[in-house]
Amino acid sequence: MNILFNGEPRSVRDAITIAELLEKLALDPRRVAVEVNLDLAPRDRHGETTLKEGDQLEVVTLVGGG
């Protein structure tokens, strides 16, 4: 299925969970926040949150300058 990942189309396997996707991308779940369709997905639920066709997913890292 296709999702929009950080604004770019990306093909992932059906019903992939957020945890699986982060692992595939080698992203440390403790250091990123994940939003799906403008809702923040709580990290304690990444393992049970499955993605659907057309989901818009953004991986947010804190920005530290200022």
Place this chain on the structure above:
Amino acid sequence: MRYPPLGERGQAKLQASRVLICGCGALGSVLANTLGRAGVGHLRIVDRDFLELNNLQRQVLYDEEDVAAGIPKAIAAADKLRKINSQIDIEPLVTDVDHTNIEQLIDGVDMIVDGTDNFETRFLLNDTAVKFDIPWVYGGCIGAEGQSMTIVPGDTPCLRCLMQESPPPGTTPTCDTAGILGPIINIIASLEACEAIKILSGNRDAINRTLTVVELWDNRIRQVKLGSLKEAVDCPTCKHREFPWLAGERGSHTAILCGRNAVQLSFPERQSLSLDSLAAKLQGVGTVTQNRFLLRLAVDDYLLTIFPDGRAIIGGTEEIAEAKTIYAKYIGS
């Protein structure tokens, strides 16, 4: 005052309020400017740094004269703000914020606004705010991107509900690698300032309960709903009341300064250094200049700035070890 949701009552509350502006660089100087002009009665401005010419691109309170005078940012900010609004109290403090002094710095304040340039201090602020039940507003910028989030302990999620750990050093862009665009600073700091005005004026119901992400160059602004975050995350800070940054178990005493090709060294035990005797010691080593806030030594390709509390900023390197060596070589540790 004429804005109805604020009104005379809200304005009076602002006048009676005390705010800690933590860091007075780019974000901090917009925050101080905005909150000072809004009539927030007491601004405690803390910053560890002094001014450099390249700060003027985005640090709106300062000018070339301040840079030439080589004065610390907190002092320059206070001088400027007193000319802008003589009816408020301004308390500038030239020091590094860390776990040893943060409790003093928040003493008596109604809220904290984020003008810092590093994650370590932000997680320290989050620990402190949650522990002592003080609202704070996170803001951060890099390149053309900025984020802001309002944290009201007990009501909203905290920074650690959002992100369990800060990004490890060296893994995220810095002002050196990505630069920083002036307008994003004004946007993020203005969002922070407005949140502060809402909270201080007694309008907590109006706060922004989302994470705001602004990607200015790509023309994207997102309000990410934090919804169930507070309930869904087993947050070490809010739920378990663990405060490792505040306890000094996390965080180092060195910092690579954003955009400066410099490293700051500070020490858990504050010292009391005589700049005069240090200047005498360093005569002949390199070029020494001095004012009552700091001493500078230019030697080889390094520029050392030394403060009376023993803290030093070593310019000319981004290597902590190299900076420590230089410190040990010229100041002694």
